[in-house]
Amino acid sequence: MFYEIRTEHARPGRGAELAGYMDETVIxxxxxxxxxxxxxxxxxxxxxxxxxxxxxxxxADRERVLKAVHGDPRCAGVAETVSDLTAGTESTIRLEPAPAPHSADPPTRRPADPPTRRTPHLTHAVPRTRTEEDTP
Structure with missing residues (x-):
């Protein structure tokens, strides 16, 4: 399992519009x-x-999901709107869970904690309103 932290950069002054579109349409x-x-x-x-x-x-899961998204007929219009809102300077960081601490065995990956409604502890971010728990 791995995570991607993806940052989209809106054109100057269009951040609120981008955030709304991401929350309401893209995500x-x-x-x-x-x-x-x-x-x-x-x-x-x-x-x-x-x-x-x-x-x-x-x-393989990432490839399958992104193929489904990019193959969806709605994707072209969504991508065009995102392109209009952004400055084209997105970045993605891939993260893997750290090995279990204090283990004599070879490192293994810890399973991720189940999602919660607690606010993540990030020093420079404000949580948006939509999480995976909001999806039926």
Whole structure:
């Protein structure tokens, strides 16, 4: 299992519009097509940045989900709107769970905690309203 922290950068002054579109359109489409979106955030001190965290079981799961999203007939219109709202400077960081501490055995990956409604502890982000728990 791994996570991706993806940051989208809106054109100057369009951060609120981008955040609304991500919350109302982009993330629900991705969730509908099988993506696990752990959370979405705006960044304190950078009103034009939008951060969302995606979880995948493995590389094959990521490929399957992204293929489903990009193959959906709605994707082209959604991508065009995102392109109009963004400055084209997105970034993605991939994270894996850390090995279990204090283990004499070879490192293994810990399973992720189940999603909760607790606010994540991030020093420079404000949680958005939609999480994977909000998806039926």
């Amino acid at each position: 629900p489409l991705h969730q509908e097509l099988g993506m696990h979106v752990v959370g979405a955030f705006t960044v304190i001190g950078d009103e034009d940045a939008f951060v969302w965290i995606r979880r995948f079981e493995d590389a």
